[in-house]
Amino acid sequence: MQTYLPEGIHYRMTKRFKLCIYRLLKGAGFFYTGIYGCITVCVVTMFILCKPVPLSAAAPDSTEPVRIVIDPGHGGENLGADHNGYLEKDMTLIVAESMRDELEKYEGIEVYMTRTSDVDMSLEERIDYAEEVGADFFFCLHFNMSAEHDMYGAECWVSAFGECYARGMDFARIEMRQLTDLGLYDRGIKTRLGSKGQNYYGVLRMGDLAGIPTVIIEHCHLDNYNDEPFYVDYVWLVRYGKLDATAVAVYYGLVSDELGLDYSDVTYDPTPVPDHVVRPDDSPPDQMSVVYGEPYQTEGGTWVDVELSASDSESRMLYYSYSTDGGASWSERYRWQDDQGQLIGDSILTDTIHTAVPVSTDRDMYIVFKVYNLFNLDTVSDVYYLPKMIPDGDIYSEGESASHSSAGSGDTGEVEYTQIERGETSPESEGVTPLRNMSGLMLFGLIAVLSLAIILVLVILVYVIVDNRRKDNGRSRDR
Numbered sequence: 001m002q003t004y005l006p007e008g009i010h011y012r013m014t015k016r017f018k019l020c021i022y023r024l025l026k027g028a029g030f031f032y033t034g035i036y037g038c039i040t041v042c043v044v045t046m047f048i049l050c051k052p053v054p055l056s057a058a059a060p061d062s063t064e065p066v067r068i069v070i071d072p073g074h075g076g077e078n079l080g081a082d083h084n085g086y087l088e089k090d091m092t093l094i095v096a097e098s099m100r101d102e103l104e105k106y107e108g109i110e111v112y113m114t115r116t117s118d119v120d121m122s123l124e125e126r127i128d129y130a131e132e133v134g135a136d137f138f139f140c141l142h143f144n145m146s147a148e149h150d151m152y153g154a155e156c157w158v159s160a161f162g163e164c165y166a167r168g169m170d171f172a173r174i175e176m177r178q179l180t181d182l183g184l185y186d187r188g189i190k191t192r193l194g195s196k197g198q199n200y201y202g203v204l205r206m207g208d209l210a211g212i213p214t215v216i217i218e219h220c221h222l223d224n225y226n227d228e229p230f231y232v233d234y235v236w237l238v239r240y241g242k243l244d245a246t247a248v249a250v251y252y253g254l255v256s257d258e259l260g261l262d263y264s265d266v267t268y269d270p271t272p273v274p275d276h277v278v279r280p281d282d283s284p285p286d287q288m289s290v291v292y293g294e295p296y297q298t299e300g301g302t303w304v305d306v307e308l309s310a311s312d313s314e315s316r317m318l319y320y321s322y323s324t325d326g327g328a329s330w331s332e333r334y335r336w337q338d339d340q341g342q343l344i345g346d347s348i349l350t351d352t353i354h355t356a357v358p359v360s361t362d363r364d365m366y367i368v369f370k371v372y373n374l375f376n377l378d379t380v381s382d383v384y385y386l387p388k389m390i391p392d393g394d395i396y397s398e399g400e401s402a403s404h405s406s407a408g409s410g411d412t413g414e415v416e417y418t419q420i421e422r423g424e425t426s427p428e429s430e431g432v433t434p435l436r437n438m439s440g441l442m443l444f445g446l447i448a449v450l451s452l453a454i455i456l457v458l459v460i461l462v463y464v465i466v467d468n469r470r471k472d473n474g475r476s477r478d479r
């Protein structure tokens with residue numbers, strides 16, 4: 001049986017066994033030890049297996065230092081991400097040096113780096129080196145880029161298997177919490193499988209084979225304006241290094257007299273070792289629906305409020321985007337995030353969010369929404385037809401052709417809007433099936449019918465009361 005338990009990492013489970021056996025041997029003879037020992041071991045095992053014990057990080061053996069390897073991604077000919085003069089291979093090296101310098105201020109840790117200069121190394125060479133120095137953990141530092149330059153945020157990749165998955169998750173949770181505290185968007189902690197069902201990323205595959213838990217840290221994206229404030233200067237890279245080092249210190253419960261930091265009391269619920277492959281979500285969001293409000297005007301233009309709902313049984317939503325031309329072109333990706341703020345890793349964000357779409361005053365709109373889950377798989381909504389909005393009595397007014405209908409004048413004395421009635425076969429609608437938002441219309445209809453019913457009942461009531469009184473008056477006059 002292959003063990004992923006690296007030397008130097010001892011779990012409380014092992015300690016409990018040792019303690020239990022030692023006491024039994026000391027206090028009783030072999031006969032009773034045999035009987036009671038078996039019972040105790042069974043009970044303790046069941047207890048531990050049924051209820052995960054919060055452990056102080058990965059609880060390194062006090063006599064053995066923790067050995068970690070920092071791997072600055074890419075190098076030499078292998079540039080990595082290359083954007084606007086920013087080279088990933090140079091950035092990862094700066095982060096790695098800062099991480100090493102910070103970690104060396106802690107006691108009980110030995111820090112190694114796969115490269116300290118601008119050299120190209122194969123993934124095998126990197127993992128071989130980690131094996132050589134007896135690494136307990138392997139940290140791959142990277143920066144990200146996406147094909148369409150539309151993604152942003154921080155993410156971590158971990159092995160999909162066994163002990164390497166569990167320890168990878170434990171570390172990545174600490175790391176992601178710190179990265180998102182900086183303000184980076186949480187793209188999650190994920191696994192990815194290749195065509196043969198193995199880890200997709202070579203370094204995770206080889207880390208597994210060597211029995212060394214490995215995490216790939218993608219700090220942020222270099223090619224999207226959302227992340228630009230998070231890497232543009234040297235200070236940020238040094239900050240990432242310190243942050244990564246702190247995550248390691250927290251994970252191992254390290255102490256630094258020099259920094260005046262003590263993480264030895266930090267506890268967390270360790271991720272249970274999975275007995276199956278932790279598969280990534282390979283299907284798009286199961287369901288999505290969109291409810292549109294009435295258009296309204298602000299100083300910034302005309303808007304329509306939108307309530308977006310989506311769900312996925314396997315992963316959470318990450319981004320949404322929209323199109324106003326029936327899906328021909330798309331907006332940037334927006335955060336799928338509610339008022340509760342950031343949630344970390346694999347936790348579930350809300351199913352429903354609220355947003356607003358700017359409404360065009362010079363063309364009909366065919367609005368479509370797209371939601372993306374954590375694994376970048378998307379589901380597209382139905383098309384919503386919104387006729388061109390013309391401010392009433394304004395330069396846009398087309399007089400005769402305009403017919404009045406609803407819309408958001410509101411109590412702030414804003415411009416009244418008129419919707420121009422248009423046939424469903426306008427040029428833009430070709431190839432698109434205009435669908436009015438039925439749920440919004442139905443709700444409106446229901447409210448209208450209910451209001452009418454209430455008014456009717458009130459009128460009848462008033463009529464009956466008045467009629468009765470008249471009759472009473474008539475009777476009393478008769479008497």
Ligand SMILES: [Zn+2]
Nearest residue numbers: 073080142143
């Ligand atoms: Zn990279």
